Ligand SMILES: Nc1ncnc2c1ncn2[C@@H]1O[C@H](COP(=O)(O)OP(=O)(O)O)[C@@H](O)[C@H]1O
């Protein structure tokens with residue numbers, strides 16, 4: 001292993017960190033918003049809302065993200081009507097395609113994570129709310145949601161890290177994120193080992209950083225939400 | 231005896247089925263304002279189901295329930311009206327764990343009654359003083375003992391100014407040394423003329439506070455009498471057997 005090659009590659013790859021972060025944060029924001037919508041559909045108690053949401057999650061969790069990216073980037077543009085719609089603004093751009101694919105995917109996973117949180121809120125708390133006269137909306141907003149978020153937080157943190165790693169797939173559709181740049185550097189230096197090792201180290205440090213901040217958040221808001229036994 | 235005041239709670243041949251299982255069978259019960267009723271009976275006899283039907287936590291499947299003039303049907307306005315009159319205390323406290331004690335006591339006042347914050351907090355502090363733990367207002371439920379949590383739960387229900395309080399085994403989840411602090415609060419409440427329906431096996435409480443003790447078995451009201459009669463001359467042999475079993479402890 002030639003350390004100087006790794007050290008040379010590092011600053012070049014770090015130039016792509018901004019793009020990696022953009023992919024991560026945009027996909028996370030859009031995906032989470034989508035997940036909240038899908039969650040509300042799933043727990044609405046109306047089959048014509050919950051069934052589509054369920055089908056959506058099933059399909060997006062059951063197919064590889066890479067395939068989803070390819071379908072969106074290579075597949076969708078063949079539809080004439082799509083190229084003429086406003087969606088084309090997003091779809092003609094590889095960055096837009098990558099964000100869209102990652103967001104749709106994250107949406108499916110986060111829906112399940114949030115649903116797990118909602119289901120684990122003790123029924124007795126909701127009964128207490130009902131007995132106090134709180135409406136079902138009030139119970140959801142003030143009891144279910146805050147407790148579900150606390151319960152879902154660790155799994156959500158894992159999902160962010162998983163998304164961070166998935167952003168590397170954007171390099172397959174010409175984007176110069178960290179992985180994209182690494183591939184260019186490898187093509188120039190013929191040193192895949194050194195370059196990819198230092199790339200891996202960058203990802204691992206970022207994952208560590210995310211995990212640390214999630215622990216912080218959990219410790220802050222989950223301080224007294226320890227669940228009682230019985 | 232019950233002729234001069236009309237009942238605040240009236241159940242007429244109420245039945246409740248869970249699928250094929252009959253949890254309540256032909257229950258008739260009238261509770262007058264200010265009356266204190268204790269319900270006891272073996273586990274699974276339908277005590278919780280009965281009081282949960284009174285504030286529509288469960289939906290009865292036959293018969294009629296009228297609370298303070300509102301008949302419980304699918305009409306949400308009647309359910310809201312009834313829940314406004316009734317406070318409920320659960321075996322497992324059910325305090326909102328992510329809220330401070332004070333917020334546990336103010337949240338429903340603010341959302342349901344639209345009480346301004348300062349006023350809601352004043353009401354909350356008033357009732358925390360009544361249950362003798364005003365100093366715990368800023369803590370979270372998990373930081374309190376079981377007895378304190380249950381007293382907070384009672385105060386939380388009282389903040390809504392109910393005319394009726396339902397208790398479902400309020401002391402069964404508590405360590406023995408904490409039972410009396412909760413019972414004391416309940417005795418106080420009885421002294422103020424609150425209408426109370428309590429599921430409990432605290433026979434000392436029943437003797438000193440109840441106007442009437444009811445024994446349930448397999449979904450039916452088997453026997454009801456004033457405490458003196460109930461404990462000394464139970465008419466039904468299942469009641470007698472039950473009393474022998476619990477008084478042995
Ligand atoms: N949600 C429910 N679904 C099915 N069966 C129930 C449900 N709730 C209560 N039961 C049954 O009804 C019976 C009476 O329950 P409950 O009223 O809780 O008894 P108790 O409070 O006297 O111990 C029990 O046999 C219980 O299993």
Ligand SMILES: [Mg+2]
Nearest residue numbers: 277278279399
């Ligand atoms: Mg019970």
